[in-house]
Structures are given as structure tokens and as C-alpha cells.
């Protein structure tokens with residue numbers, strides 16, 4: 668199991684700091700949910716942990732400084748499911764998932780029986796068996812998202828970074844994918860950092876949440892401590908109710924000041940429908 672230590676990490680684009688002096692400890696074998704509004708710096712942070720973006724400050728994996736690891740070492744340790752994956756459109760699903768084994772295949776070498784077995788097991792686990800020969804361009808958005816996750820899992824890295832892994836999935840596949848990641852976390856000891864916009868799902872699955880805003884870490888702790896109406900309003904500018912489910916989990920529900928059918932419909936027309944709607948709402 669691998670802990671990730673982030674110490675005064677800054678990721679800059681020109682004179683703009685997308686990640687700004689961020690310090691956080693990601694405990695080994697835990698699932699940390701990375702939340703925050705659009706542009707907060709979540710993707711930039713994940714890409715820096717993967718070694719795809721230069722940073723200042725210190726990122727270490729189990730005490731070993733990032734800078735001391737070769738690209739190949741790093742890709743055996745950390746796998747990323749990107750927010751916007753680049754996929755060769757004509758490549759078959761099975762070949763794409765096999766790319767996840769690249770860190771284990773020697774230069775000019777070919778995949779081993781073990782590599783093929785790992786890939787087959789993951790394809791099976793993610794229920795992708797009937798897609799294996801299909802070119803990537805023919806998959807739906809949600810199918811492609813699961814194939815990209817399969818490729819990352821084929822990497823068998825002890826740290827899994829997920830950038831909006833379920834944004835294109837229906838509610839059933841969302842649960843299937845997140846439960847699988849949870850199982851990998853609990854049973855295989857994976858350390859998971861997942862950027863997610865669905866705050867309820869993030870709170871249900873993560874052990875801890877790290878809230879980023881303007882590149883900074885503004886809160887970190889158990890979901891119930893981080894997901895408060897005040898905090899969400901302050902950093903997302905959103906009006907929400909935070910409820911508890913029967914298991915003590917947090918449910919974040921967006922609220923509207925005016926809803927259709929309420930006494931003040933906000934409708935302005937001259938058809939009389941607005942008045943009728945208001946009358947209906949008043950009963």
C-alpha cells in the first residue's frame with residue numbers, strides 16, 4: 668500500500684497557479700475524493716501526481732520523492748483514468764486495454780501469457796466481453812469510459828487516480844464501477860484519488876474528501892465534515908440541502924428558490940398560463 672504526500676505543491680501555467688501551494692496527506696489504502704468547482708485545479712493536481720505536469724514543492728510516494736522515480740517506475744506505481752482520454756479511434760478494445768500492460772513489457776518485447784490473462788480478467792470484471800473486437804470509435808460514451816478504466820486497471824498500479832470516472836455512466840454502471848474501485852481499495856489495498864462532481868457519490872464512496880478551490884486545499888476530512896451547506900455555497904456558489912441517509916451518509920440536493928408550480932412561477936407571459944400556474948400552486 669502506498670501513501671501519497673503532497674507538500675507545498677504548485678502547478679503553474681505561465682504566471683497562473685492552477686495548483687497553489689497545496690499540502691495534503693493521502694493515507695495508504697484509502698479513497699480520497701477530490702472535489703471542487705470547475706477550474707479548481709483537480710485535473711492539474713492529478714496530472715502532476717502522474718508526472719505529466721511539472722510542479723514545484725514535493726510529491727512523494729511512500730516517502731520516495733517523485734523526482735527519484737523513472738517514468739517507467741512511476742507508471743508501475745500510478746495509473747490514471749483521464750477526464751478526456753485520447754483514444755485511437757480504429758484500435759480494438761482488447762488492444763487498447765492491453766496498452767495498460769506497457770510498463771511491464773520490455774523495449775521491443777511482446778506481451779506475455781500473464782499480460783493477456785490480466786487483461787482478460789479485467790475485461791470480464793468490467794463486463795466488456797462482448798466489446799473486445801469493436802473499434803473504440805464505435806463505443807458509446809459510457810462504454811468507452813469503462814474501457815478506459817479497464818486499461819488503467821490493467822496497469823495493476825497500487826495508486827489509482829480517477830478524473831471524473833463516472834461522468835458518462837448511467838446510474839447502474841456508476842454503481843458497478845465505483846463498487847469495483849471500492850473493492851480494489853478495501854481488498855487489494857489500492858490508494859485511490861478520485862475527482863468527482865457528484866458530491867453525494869463522492870461522499871458515499873470516499874473515506875475522506877479534499878475540497879479544492881482556486882488551486883488551494885480549502886477543506887479535508889470525513890465527507891460529513893466537508894459537505895456542509897455553507898461550504899458548498901461558499902465555494903461552488905450553489906444552493907443545496909445536505910441531508911442524511913439512513914446509513915449516516917450525506918446526500919447533497921440542489922435546491923431552487925423558485926420551482927415551476929410554486930406560488931411565484933416567475934413566468935411572464937400574456938397567455939394567462941402564468942396566472943393559472945400560480946393559482947394551481949396555491950391550490
Ligand SMILES: Nc1ncnc2c1ncn2[C@@H]1O[C@H](COP(=O)(O)OP(=O)(O)OP(=O)(O)O)[C@@H](O)[C@H]1O
Nearest residue numbers: 680683685703704705706707708709710711712750
Ligand atoms: N495547459 C493549460 N494552460 C493554461 N491554463 C490551464 C491549462 N490547463 C489548465 N489550465 C487552467 O488551470 C485551471 C485548473 O484547471 P483544471 O483542469 O485543473 O481544473 P479542474 O478542477 O479539473 O476543473 P473541471 O472540474 O472543470 O475539470 C483552469 O483555470 C484551467 O483553465
Ligand SMILES: [Mg+2]
Nearest residue numbers: 709710750830
Ligand atoms: Mg478536471
